[in-house]
Amino acid sequence: DIQMTQSPSSLSASVGDRVTITCRASQSITSYLNWYQQKPGKAPKLLIYAASSLQSGVPSRFSGSGSGTDFTLTISSLQPEDFATYYCQESYSILFTFGPGTRVDIK
Amino acid sequence: QVQLQQSGPGLVKPSQTLSLTCDISGDSVSSNSATWNWIRQSPSRGLEWLGRTYYRSKWFNDYAVSVKSRITINPDTSKNLVSLQLNSVTPEDTAVYFCARVDLGPEGNGAFDIWGQGTMVTVSS
Numbered sequence: 404d405i406q407m408t409q410s411p412s413s414l415s416a417s418v419g420d421r422v423t424i425t426c427r428a429s430q431s432i433t434s435y436l437n438w439y440q441q442k443p444g445k446a447p448k449l450l451i452y453a454a455s456s457l458q459s460g461v462p463s464r465f466s467g468s469g470s471g472t473d474f475t476l477t478i479s480s481l482q483p484e485d486f487a488t489y490y491c492q493e494s495y496s497i498l499f500t501f502g503p504g505t506r507v508d509i510k
Numbered sequence: 511q512v513q514l515q516q517s518g519p520g521l522v523k524p525s526q527t528l529s530l531t532c533d534i535s536g537d538s539v540s541s542n543s544a545t546w547n548w549i550r551q552s553p554s555r556g557l558e559w560l561g562r563t564y565y566r567s568k569w570f571n572d573y574a575v576s577v578k579s580r581i582t583i584n585p586d587t588s589k590n591l592v593s594l595q596l597n598s599v600t601p602e603d604t605a606v607y608f609c610a611r612v613d614l615g616p617e618g619n620g621a622f623d624i625w626g627q628g629t630m631v632t633v634s635s
Contacts, residue, residue, distance in 0.1 A: 437621040446608055446625035447557070453619065490557060494612075494620050497572055499547075501557035 405429055405493055407502040415510040422478040424505045426491035431471045435495035438467055438476045441504075442487045450489075451476065481507070512536035514609050514626035521632050522603075528596040528633075531586075532609030532626050539585045539592055540565045543615030546592040547622065548583060552605035562612075563592060599633045606630050 406429035416422050426436065434454040439447035449458045451467035454474055464479040478485055486509055491502040518530035532546070539546060545564040551557045561573035563583045573581050582595045596603060607629050610622040 435620070437619075439622075446610075446628050447622070448625075449619075449621050449623045452621040452623075456619065458619065458621075458623065492557070492621070498574065499559040499622075501559075503556055 405496050405500050407500050409502040409505050413506040415508055416481050417510045420481045422481050424476045424489055426474045426502050428472045432493045432495035434470050436474045437492045439490045440487045512624045516626040516629045518629055522599055523635050528599050530594045531591050533591045539590050540587055545612045547610045548594045549608045550605040601633045604633045
């Protein structure tokens with residue numbers, strides 16, 4: 404089974420900061436990596452698919468990169484509405500494993 | 511636009527069956543380019559994919575090993591919905607349950623792009 408890890412597990416940042424979240428897969432998943440944002444009491448929202456493609460309607464301050472086992476999600480200038488938990492998810496295997504999440508809160 | 515609306519009880523007794531439905535609007539459960547998935551989320555297990563159903567000239571199902579002996583996901587083409595049944599539940603099945611679509615068509619992205627609102631299900635006597 405593919406294991407997904409994320410770092411950090413949480414971070415505190417200020418509005419306007421550049422934020423980077425890392426996701427690592429236990430084996431190569433080529434570019435089958437997606438990123439989601441989740442706010443309390445809501446369903447996850449797709450931000451990035453196929454490692455680096457921006458989902459329609461998602462602001463361009465979100466970007467993704469990486470391939471193989473190492474991936475990053477970057478928020479270029481953090482906005483108040485971006486405080487949330489972020490999850491990576493592999494779509495390489497039938498298990499569709501999610502990472503444990505990275506919580507972004509206000510410094 | 512595509513929307514998924516979930517319904518079902520929020521409380522289930524241990525050893526009984528958890529049953530949820532996911533009404534689909536703006537797409538078809540019989541689409542040849544979509545899969546219809548159930549995912550759950552709990553503090554102890556995080557986000558966990560449970561299974562899917564999809565139509566490719568005939569119906570297919572895939573289930574997570576962790577629940578394979580207890581789960582059934584069925585499409586209902588007359589009502590355009592997908593249902594989840596999880597048998598013999600225990601308190602460990604307490605979670606928020608989501609339905610979600612994957613679009614594998616030319617305009618799709620292969621990710622969970624549309625989600626239901628979520629249903630909190632508690633397993634308790």
